[in-house]
Amino acid sequence: MVGSNRLSSRILFLYVPLALFTVFLLFPFYWMLIISLKPNSLLLNTKVNPLYLTEFTLRHYRYLFENTEFPRWAWNTAVVTFGATLLSLTCSILMGYALGRFRFRGGNLMGTAVFLAYLIPPTLLFIPLSQVVVRFGIYNQYWALILTYPTFLIPFASWLLMGYFRTIPRELEECAMIDGASRIQAMWRIVMPLALPGVLSAAIFSFTLSWNEFLYALVFMGSGQMKTIPVGTVNDLIRADVFQWGPLMAAAVLGSVPVAIVYMFFVDHYVSGMTAGAVKG
Amino acid sequence: MAEVIYDHVTKRFDSVVAVNDLTLEVKDGEFLVLVGPSGCGKTTALRCLAGLEEVTSGDILIGDRVVTHIPPKDRDIAMVFQNYALYPHMTVYDNMAFGLKLRKVPKQEIDRRVKEAAEILGIQDLLNRKPRQLSGGQRQRVALGRAIVREPQVFLMDEPLSNLDAKLRVQTRGELIKLQRRLGVTTIYVTHDQVEAMTMGHRIAVMNQGVLQQLDTPENLYDRPANLFVATFIGSPAMNIFPAKVVSGDGSYRLVAGEVTLEVPPSHRSRLADYVDREVLLGIRPEDLEVVVGSEAQRGDTVRLPVELIEPLGAETLVHLRGPAGTLIAQGEPRIHLNPGDVVTVRVRTEHLHTFDPQTEMAIF
Ligand SMILES: Nc1ncnc2c1ncn2[C@@H]1O[C@H](COP(=O)(O)OP(=O)(O)OP(=O)(O)O)[C@@H](O)[C@H]1O
Ligand SMILES: [Mg+2]
Numbered sequence: 001m002v003g004s005n006r007l008s009s010r011i012l013f014l015y016v017p018l019a020l021f022t023v024f025l026l027f028p029f030y031w032m033l034i035i036s037l038k039p040n041s042l043l044l045n046t047k048v049n050p051l052y053l054t055e056f057t058l059r060h061y062r063y064l065f066e067n068t069e070f071p072r073w074a075w076n077t078a079v080v081t082f083g084a085t086l087l088s089l090t091c092s093i094l095m096g097y098a099l100g101r102f103r104f105r106g107g108n109l110m111g112t113a114v115f116l117a118y119l120i121p122p123t124l125l126f127i128p129l130s131q132v133v134v135r136f137g138i139y140n141q142y143w144a145l146i147l148t149y150p151t152f153l154i155p156f157a158s159w160l161l162m163g164y165f166r167t168i169p170r171e172l173e174e175c176a177m178i179d180g181a182s183r184i185q186a187m188w189r190i191v192m193p194l195a196l197p198g199v200l201s202a203a204i205f206s207f208t209l210s211w212n213e214f215l216y217a218l219v220f221m222g223s224g225q226m227k228t229i230p231v232g233t234v235n236d237l238i239r240a241d242v243f244q245w246g247p248l249m250a251a252a253v254l255g256s257v258p259v260a261i262v263y264m265f266f267v268d269h270y271v272s273g274m275t276a277g278a279v280k281g
Numbered sequence: 282m283a284e285v286i287y288d289h290v291t292k293r294f295d296s297v298v299a300v301n302d303l304t305l306e307v308k309d310g311e312f313l314v315l316v317g318p319s320g321c322g323k324t325t326a327l328r329c330l331a332g333l334e335e336v337t338s339g340d341i342l343i344g345d346r347v348v349t350h351i352p353p354k355d356r357d358i359a360m361v362f363q364n365y366a367l368y369p370h371m372t373v374y375d376n377m378a379f380g381l382k383l384r385k386v387p388k389q390e391i392d393r394r395v396k397e398a399a400e401i402l403g404i405q406d407l408l409n410r411k412p413r414q415l416s417g418g419q420r421q422r423v424a425l426g427r428a429i430v431r432e433p434q435v436f437l438m439d440e441p442l443s444n445l446d447a448k449l450r451v452q453t454r455g456e457l458i459k460l461q462r463r464l465g466v467t468t469i470y471v472t473h474d475q476v477e478a479m480t481m482g483h484r485i486a487v488m489n490q491g492v493l494q495q496l497d498t499p500e501n502l503y504d505r506p507a508n509l510f511v512a513t514f515i516g517s518p519a520m521n522i523f524p525a526k527v528v529s530g531d532g533s534y535r536l537v538a539g540e541v542t543l544e545v546p547p548s549h550r551s552r553l554a555d556y557v558d559r560e561v562l563l564g565i566r567p568e569d570l571e572v573v574v575g576s577e578a579q580r581g582d583t584v585r586l587p588v589e590l591i592e593p594l595g596a597e598t599l600v601h602l603r604g605p606a607g608t609l610i611a612q613g614e615p616r617i618h619l620n621p622g623d624v625v626t627v628r629v630r631t632e633h634l635h636t637f638d639p640q641t642e643m644a645i646f
Contacts, residue, residue, distance in 0.1 A: 169364065169366065171362045171364060171366035172366050172368060172369075174331075174333050174353070174360075174362075174366070175360065175362060175366040175368075176368070176379070177332075177333075177352070177353045177354055178331055178332075178333075178353045178354065178356075178358060178359065178360050179354070179359075179379055179380030179383060179427075179431070180354045180380050180383035180384050181354060181383055182352075182354060185383065189379075190368055193370045194369065194370060
């Protein structure tokens with residue numbers, strides 16, 4: 001094939017589908033963004049083209065900060081997200097390592113059981129869990145979510161990490177242990193640096209899921225000052241059948257910023273981590 | 282530096298007995314090669330010594346210390362793995378320094394030892410590279426360097442040359458021997474390559490199915506194999522083995538197999554006394570079968586056999602002969618002219634004959 005030919009086929013089969021896909025995926029975000037920046041007068045006006053901005057205002061954002069508890073919701077979400085992610089990650093690393101490395105009686109059974117636990121839908125699990133939360137006396141406290149999110153974060157994250165740990169040759173650790181490391185030292189200084197891409201994937205996964213979680217947040221921590229962004233937004237910005245579209249979308253934009261930042265920051269590390277993990281060159 | 286003792290060591294994995302009642306003493310400063318076919322338990326024996334596997338029963342001593350239940354880090358050994366197991370995220374320097382840092386060796390001392398080892402191995406220029414930027418041979422050296430800097434009591438090596446190409450393997454083999462003689466560190470070296478075993482070891486331990494078959498110097502192993510397994514495992518091409526009947530008459534013993542009759546040298550006669558009129562397994566190494574060009578009178582040590590196939594190898598020629606029970610391989614002159622179908626005279630060096638009890642497979646002589 002000649003160069004120009006190849007270029008046109010690349011455009012046809014690669015760039016065009018990718019572009020369509022990107023537009024399709026990004027459109028909701030665009031929609032969200034322009035609504036959050038439109039004055040109320042234009043919001044429901046059918047005479048103007050809704051797809052772009054003719055006038056622009058930040059009053060929805062100001063409304064969010066002045067007339068609602070949004071900063072407080074953001075703080076709550078952050079505390080819960082970091083707490084749950086940290087806790088889940090610690091447990092998952094230890095568990096994934098044990099399941100991936102040690103042969104012990106019932107090990108496989110345990111691995112399967114953990115995975116099955118992941119398959120129980122939260123919509124069922126929240127009923128018994130709410131009992132637990134109440135009896136623990138942590139209802140409407142940060143702990144209510146920090147301790148319940150791991151029920152769905154740990155199973156997935158530990159499976160992901162178990163698979164990742166298995167890709168790291170056992171000899172590396174054995175060599176480190178002969179060289180003078182204890183098992184913990186070998187794990188920390190040899191396995192963890194090599195498993196970094198896996199750990200980061202698990203972290204991103206946990207972060208995103210915790211940040212966006214709605215059901216548990218609504219049931220276990222849904223009153224007064226303790227709302228998270230998703231719960232607060234839906235609770236306080238939708239009054240019966242009145243949708244305050246402007247502030248609603250502004251909250252949605254601000255709510256997705258941290259997730260976007262986390263992805264942007266870690267994708268770089270994720271990629272460099274991948275190459276550092278290559279054992280056979 | 283220290284001696285190593287396996288005292289009735291057994292290692293069982295569920296139903297598999299990987300190492301079976303191994304008793305073995307490695308002398309201080311000795312280069313001991315552990316050799317045997319795949320799956321015979323060499324690696325497992327080594328890993329038990331390293332502390333990577335818990336022994337099922339028995340004891341292991343390093344120096345005069347019982348280390349059976351001591352974790353690997355406190356056994357003061359260094360191991361070179363088959364795939365080298367270099368830490369991919371560390372530079373060559375850090376790979377070599379890792380063990381010393383863990384042991385809190387002072388920085389200058391670490392630097393001195395790493396540089397020294399690097400110089401011995403000719404890898405000074407590679408110290409800042411990552412393992413993935415090295416060739417196979419260079420990685421092998423780094424793995425070796427990482428063991429050397431530790432200055433351990435014992436080196437353990439599990440087929441460290443098997444990932445190198447043939448030429449590099451021969452070269453590194455020589456360097457490794459020199460290095461071990463120079464450092465004088467007790468070394469246990471695992472291989473399934475019998476050429477490596479024969480050339481490198483002070484002594485060789487031959488294992489089969491978890492059981493130690495024979496522990497001896499390369500010469501003794503070759504000339505006086507303890508049993509049929511060792512006889513056929515050591516030496517390439519392998520020893521010819523075929524059944525023969527022991528016949529006695531007028532004060533001499535003969536071994537008879539089909540048309541082949543061989544006189545037993547007087548020195549060995551007494552051993553065969555119990556086997557008269559019974560079958561034994563007769564073993565002859567190819568180099569002890571000499572193909573004689575030209576016709577010669579039949580004697581007590583010659584037989585006439587038809588040629589099946591010629592394999593010229595350059596420095597020698599392997600002549601496949603139709604023997605009394607299957608093919609016999611003889612080593613001939615380099616440029617011998619023979620054709621399949623020729624009947625040749627073969628002189629047997631009867632002083633180098635081996636016989637084995639057909640039931641126990643133990644050597645008779
Ligand atoms: N972790 C294990 N679990 C179960 N069986 C094992 C394990 N490790 C080794 N074995 C078994 O023990 C026996 C000896 O294995 P080992 O690795 O020591 O052999 P080897 O002599 O090193 O062979 P090779 O030359 O192929 O490396 C084999 O039958 C093997 O299947
Ligand atoms: Mg092995």
